[in-house]
Each structure stands twice: as C-alpha cells, then as structure tokens.
Amino acid sequence: MSEYEATRTLDVTGQNCPMPVVKTKQTIDDLDGGEVLEVLATDPGSMSDVAGWAETTDGVELLEQVEGEDVFRHYVRKTDQ
Template identity: 75%
Template sequence: MNTEYTVSETLDVKGESCPMPVVKTKGAIDDLKEGEVLEVLATDSGSMSDIAGWAETTEGVELLEQVEDGDVFKHYARKTE
C-alpha cells in the first residue's frame, strides 16, 4: 500500500456484487470532506474495472490505488472537491 495518503474511512462491501460496490462507494465518497481518502474492501473481481471506470468519469474523485489481496480487492479513492 502507498504511504502517500492516510485512509479516512473504510467501506466494507465484501459479498456484494455489481452494481452495489460502486453505488455504496459513491455514497461514502459524498460523505467525505475534500482531500479525505476512502478505502473500499470488495470481493467482487468486477469491482476493479467498475470502480476504476466510475472514478475516471466522476468529477471530484481521484482513484489512488487498487490492490488485489487474496480474495479481497482494495480500492483507494480521494475526494478532490
């Protein structure tokens, strides 16, 4: 994991399938303050492309990193505005 950021909040969406990881990630990001980082823990392998695509097309969100850790996919997104 990158040490250039500090996780502000963790969202556990393990066991959820598309589209819920993205839907819940959007809701959690909306609740953060600018500059805060959300860690998302998912077990749906599709979340790697789904969250990346959502972040790429969403104003105010920067996808910092995605990590595959065994059966868990970890996503780190910063609210930028």
C-alpha cells in the same frame, strides 16, 4: 499494504455489481475534500467498475487498487470541497 492513510473504510465484501460502486459513491459524498476512502470488495469486477466510475466522475481520484488473495482494496480521494 497501501501507502495511503484512509479516512474511512467501506466494507462491501460479499456484494456484487453495481453495489460496490453505488456504496462507494454514497460514502464519498459524505467525505470532505482531500479525505481518502478505502473500499474493501470481494467482487473481481470491482477493479474495473470502481476504476471506470472514478475516471468518469468529477471530484474523485482513484489513488490505488490492490488485488489481494480474497479482497480487492480501492483507495479513492475526494478532490472537491
């Protein structure tokens, strides 16, 4: 279980690249600075896709990624206002 308190959860299970990243970006744009988005995905590629997106995107910080049995959890914080 994560130590982060998610403000919102985005369920993109069953969706493949690039949709987890596209939906994550759309949802993070609606959050306020400091809020945390939990993303639930089943696409194994989402681990590298979300990490790469967060690394190259200003205003977001990848806090943690948890690889579960069936679901990958990504915790992303919006850092700008």
